[in-house]
Amino acid sequence: MQTPAAIDLASFYANPDRNVAVLDYNSRFITSIFDLVNSDELADFVRLFLDEQRDRTPEVADASTTFNLVTPQVYLATIKAILTDQPDAFAQYQKSEILASIEDLYSYYRTYLRVATMTIKQNDVVASEFMTIDQRFNDLVIRLYRTIEEKLQGHANHVYRQVSAGSSACMLLQELNWQMPAGYEKLKDIRFIDRLMLRPPMMLHTKSNKRKGTFTATQVNPITNFKGTEDDFFCYPAMIGESLAYIYFHRDYMASGLALANLFQLADAKQVADHKPDLVLLFGTPGVATDTDAENGHYFYDQANDIYVGQVPYNDQTTYFGYMKKMCLTLHNLHMIAQKRLPIHGSMMKITFANGQTKTVVFFGDSGAGKSESIEALQQVADDQIVSMETIFDDMGSFTLQGKELYAQGTETGAFVRLDDLSSEVAFNNMDRGIYMNPEQKNARVIIPANTWPRIVMHHHIDMWVYANNYDDAVGVHRFTDQETAKATFIAGKRKALGTTDEVGMSTTFFANPFGPVQEQAATQPIIDAVFDRLFTDDVYVGEIYTHLGNDKSQDKLNESARQLLAELLAL
Structure with missing residues (x-):
């Protein structure tokens, strides 16, 4: 089964291969359920959902009577007819079948790691309201779902579950000037995470669940091969011990990027502005032609600028959070050794x-x-x-x-530990703060403060x-x-x-x-x-x-x- 192509709009990105979605509230913030059902963002996601449903649905004699096999246009037209109480909304498809499909769509969307972003300027009023703004979108999504659900089932729900319907997390981003040496200009426009809101417990799933090999030195600064942009990369500025680290990660590695919040102190704007980092990590970028073991990560010591630069390539293996954590710690430890620690x-x-x-x-x-x-x-x-x-x-x-x-x-x-190593008391006491990685698999992990x-x-x-x-x-x-x-x-x-x-x-x-x-x-x-x-x-x-x-x-x-x-x- 071929994975459908990613959605890549200015306001909405969704990659089914990595189950990651990124919403940009600056590009568009939807304020009503009718704006939502008429949006290009929902239309594209419905198209993605139906493509996957077609791959999974067995062949039937009359596809026209199977709601999961309709075109996106018919699907959305049916939703709009239900919302506006049109008498012919159920002329061709049974309510029960439509309801089952809407449940599938809602569940499918929530299988994605959904991260909302907002970019602020200094003293922007949105800085103090970003969580409220994000909550409004979550309320909007769940209201749309419940409105359709209750109209189809003919009565109000008896039990309401306040799940994270719209987003799993929200990032407040900021453009900051830092002490950038010559040669690092490619990083200039990539935004820094200023504040981060998580909705734990977060259950994240990655294609890999184990780390292999070691990180080796490379003879060429990985920054020379960096091709990331402000659209597909973010920077998590971290205090790793007393080392200042700028961790740049591709949006498809959002699971690892968010998990950093439970592991390393998020540096504030004052620690970043006009400061040169001790460490720079480029995560989800290609290496250079001379690198051996192209599937693993490499590091380079930029002696002229006294910066340790790490690089981890984009592939399925490196989706395991251990790669993010251990490369950060490798760079930090190399910095410690240089300082005779x-x-x-x-x-x-x-x-x-x-x-x-x-x-x-x-x-x-x-x-x-x-x-x-x-x-x-x-x-x-x-x-x-x-x-x-x-x-x-x-x-x-x-x-x-x-x-x-x-x-x-x-x-x-924080701590990145195997679930098997935790007593039930520790596991349950920290559940409301934890980020869980592949909890159903062997070597399942949790990151807790x-x-x-x-x-x-x-x-x-x-x-x-x-x-x-x-x-x-x-x-x-x-x-x-x-x-x-x-x-x-x-x-x-x-x-x-x-x-x-x-x-x-x-x-x-x-x-x-x-x-x-x-x-x-x-x-x-x-x-x-x-x-x-x-x-x-x-x-x-x-x-x-x-x-x-x-x-x-x-x-x-x-x-x-x-x-x-x-x-x-x-x-x-």
């Missing part, structure tokens, strides 16, 4: 105990090692010994050695650093007494792959971090040496926790390891 692939928790003590513990390891599972197990076995656990970083942070002081900082304000940006970039003391060991058949925790043995374990990055990437079986990754340290091993090694020297000089607990996930995945054994970890924390 050590990127940490792991999770940091600040734990407040019932006895009044507060301890910070960093769980370290590559994807699937058991970092999230260890935190969940620790919460389960703690009973009333733990008052609260604050997430400083969920996936990536950094250690900075400043003189004799070693401190940690986070990068993300976890902390505020000022908190994650604070300088956090480190009390414990443990390697998540998912391959040894041991139980409990083990503290390293020898610095070289500890360092060798962390650098080896050994783990048993659990299906979160394309790897299988035992694997090793330099410093358990394929997002920066792998690409810059020579530059990372002296930073690792200095950090371990400081940790062992200060007698910080450096060890490993046996998660057992690569063996029998025993919850009892993981819980026992968590109990021992709890005892060690209380003893510090």
Whole structure:
């Protein structure tokens, strides 16, 4: 079955191949149901819907009596006749069949990720009203649907469900001047996201659900091959840790672009205006001819302007949100290494105990090692010994050695976690804020807010650093007494792959971090040496926790390891 061509009007874009729709309220804002039924936007979408229905509807003897097989003109004429109570509205088609088709059309539209946009100028009154404006359109769509539905069924509904009928989200966009180096002029007209409104829980679906490979350096700045325009690209300005990142994404990657809101702090106009970014990401753009592995992403260090530029190509594989997140973190980590900071692939928790003590513990390891599972197990076995656990970083942070002081900082304000890793309590408590990715599939993910940006970039003391060991058949925790043995374990990055990437079986990754340290091993090694020297000089607990996930995945054994970890924390 061939996918119908996308709709590409000034005010409405819809791509059935990616189930993405973008509405531009500046080009046209519809204010009545009669404007809506007479609009080119609805006519084109009905045409798209009927094309798909024809592909799915079995052949019938008399197509003229099947409402889903009529022309768009007949379909819309019938809707208008129903709305105006024309006596011949049902001359050829039964009410029940028309109603079923209208339900299908309404449901089909809502399968799209529908994002409304508005562009503002400075001090524009629309800035304070953009959510109200968007709500009016949602009310209009649902009113049209209910009016047709109730006229066809002959009575009012008994139950009303206030779904997001018109849009799933709304973006307030702004044109901003930033400190743009020569060669980056292609980005000049692309609008920045100034404010963003989401309607969670959001259930998003992408063609890919797993990341593969690593990002590699390219010899040519990807900006030279950028062909995006203000019509098909948007920029999410993000604070990734303390790095300022301009993330440009194609509108067909709107699912990933919106999910950034639950993961990275949205930089405001003052942080963008007249500032040069540390990082630039071009997402959904072609690479250059000299790139190897054209299906994956690449990065380039623009030394003249001190900017790390990333590029991820447009294809089905890169629709998985992990590509967006991990390329952002790769660029950030490369920036950290250049600043002599050590990127940490792991999770940091600040734990407040019932006895009044507060301890910070960093769980370290590559994807699937058991970092999230260890935190969940620790919460389960703690009973009333733990008052609260604050997430400083969920996936990536950094250690900075400043003189004799070693401190940690986070990068993300949110968490991108497997649904299987979440307890039912955490999952349900965050449902009204979550962005869910392919929730019905294996490796289903959710992105939920976890902390505020000022908190994650604070300088956090480190009390414990443990390697998540998912391959040894041991139980409990083990503290390293020898610095070289500890360092060798962390650098080896050994783990048993659990299906979160394309790897299988035992694997090793330099410093358990394929997002920066792998690409810059020579530059990372002296930073690792200095950090371990400081940790062992200060007698910080450096060890490993046996998660057992690569063996029998025993919850009892993981819980026992968590109990021992709890005892060690209380003893510090």
